[in-house]
Amino acid sequence: MSTATLINLVRNGGYQVSRRAVLTSRLLQEEKRPAAAGYSSTSERRPSRFDSDGSGQHTTWDTFGIWDNRIDEPILLPPSIKYGKPIPKVSLAKVGCASIIGKRKENEDRFDYAQLTEDILYFAVYDGHGGAAAADFCDKYMEKYIKEFLAEEENLENVLNKAFLEINRAYERHAHLSADATLLSSGTTATVALLRDGIELVVASVGDSRALLCRKGKAMKLTTDHTPERKEEKDRIRRCGGFVAWNSVGQPHVNGRLAMTRSIGDLELKNCGVIAQPETKRVQLHHADDSFLVLTTDGINLMVNSQEICDFIKQCHDAAEAAHIVTEQAMQFGTEDNSTIVIVPFGAWGKYKNNEISFSFSRSFASSGRWA
Template sequence: MSAACLVRLARCSGPYVGRSGLLQTALVPVPLQQDSHLQFTVFKRQLYSPSEQRHSNTRFDPDSSGRPTTWDSFGIWDNRIDEPILLPPSIRYGKPIPKVSLSKVGCASLIGQRKENEDRFQVSQMTDNILYFAVFDGHGGPEAADFCEKYMEKFIKDLVAEESNLELVLTKAFLEVDKALAKHLHFSPNVPGMNAGTTATVALLRDSIELVVGSVGDSRAMLCRKGKALKLTVDHTPERKDEKERIKKAGGFITWNSLGQPNVNGRLAMTRSIGDFDLKNMGVIAEPETKRISLHHVHDAFLALTTDGVNFIMNSQEICNIINQCNDPKEAAQRISEQALQYGSEDNSTIIVVPFSAWGKHKSSDTSFSFSRSFVSSGRWA
């Protein structure tokens, strides 16, 4: 759809427009329409189960082939998530961009076999055009995860007001939160957990199209594109050659526990985290690795943020396949967290599932086995 057509639509609508309004605008005699003899019939929208074949609610069959022309023929989407179109971003980017609603996001967190749940997660509308998603997996106590849950969004929001580069915003926010946590623990001598730490995986979605992720530790972010898992984060573990060399250069050392898992100074199974201040001089840093990606709403089905209680027992493609079998993100989040425990995870299992416009479009039929399921996750402490 041309930007001129979107501008024309904006003059007649508010900041949002439904798909029916977009379709009617797209079908008037404008340059986008090539065949003037197209005939169409509008069918009533229905609900479908994951196993049923879905059809577009609008059918074009000019050559009597029986093959419908769907929304994708217009370069848009065809799914079961019916969201309004954001006009200002659509005009800015020159293509229809649907609104991503927090009400459809699925979240789940189970305690597993642990004495307490040290996982934390958060979903919010941070600014008018930025959504905030985060998971924190605490260790050595919940103090660090609690602090991040309470203050990370505030630090990011303050930085966004001055800096437009979201990757730079996340980097500064992680480092500032780490410093603030150190001060908090130092001036709160009665607070336990001086050596507590946490992973942090944060995703910012601006204008429903610009996705930026920052991460420390082994919590993950994954995008499902065309039914395939696209990893947006890489675990910070001593198994990574670059991370191991950085730890050794800082004066730290690597040991292996009885399950063959490497640990920094025999204690921590990750090389980056927020907190863990006794290991800061040994190379454990709070600086995140960041990634920026533009969503393709025709192909992108969902974003998933997971903690290691899920990751150590299920690989990314397996998570992607299971979610693709679910009717909605809330069901998907619950099923993944429960599945991890059934597979033998002893850790807290937490997941956030954010649906995009290709939700329900790509069905995964292939199976994917996670080798890590042969082991029971032992946590971060040797």
């Protein structure tokens, strides 16, 4: 898309216009463009960017980086000019989320999403343990710390690194000033995603909550669980004076207490190598291929593997329906933990449906995410 075309669209229709308006504008330009010198055939159709093979068939939005057969969304013109291709607006109104208590006495999971700045969106899940205090603290203050570092830092990975470490320090101050001693043993996972300009996706995570991207119908993992089974994590715990012990079902725990090696909170284990430093990943979205982003807590992850999550979501009409379907499936598959999911639709939503997938009320543990 030429810069001149986009500027004209801004003048005529504001900063957001429908993709069909852009397509119409470009088609009119093609029709008005004079034929090249020496090209005089009247029987052969002249190919163009919109009809590259001269077949007379309309070119789909895959050509421009966006699939055309989804819910019509406005185009973000400044990012489209910046990246040289149409970029759809990612609408918070179409985000789907669900959180269920399972068989626990309390739901310690938290989730959030918001628009932080004109060009940056925020999505997060937090899975608390030892009480909901740490998850509540992150849910309440993470946006604040991210905004503070966005004001002084352009690199989103650095922003998230600083925000995670600062919120852990703030929680430590809060816990030591509180009369409630249980705050010292409370902790939480944190999986946070920032989306800039509708195309630059950065994810940061501590603990075992996950983020995945559905690209061309396949699950693309954006996070790796922080557990004592990872050699580098186990080595750090031991260097810091901690130890790893296995419970009766073979699950490793830090000092026999915590199933993860990174978290926010868990202040009593910070001297044993449990850190709040996140691992980060940066991805550039391709809206012709990328259907959605998913953030989940381990109530889902232990029972439904990443590809199953993608397959269930692909069959749903919208993200709100999909969020409820996935949490219900986790319950049917036997999860007892709190289960939370956030689903963010992208340009290829609905493109890669697989009609073979059906929802089930039972399964074999041998094929589940917990035992596979």
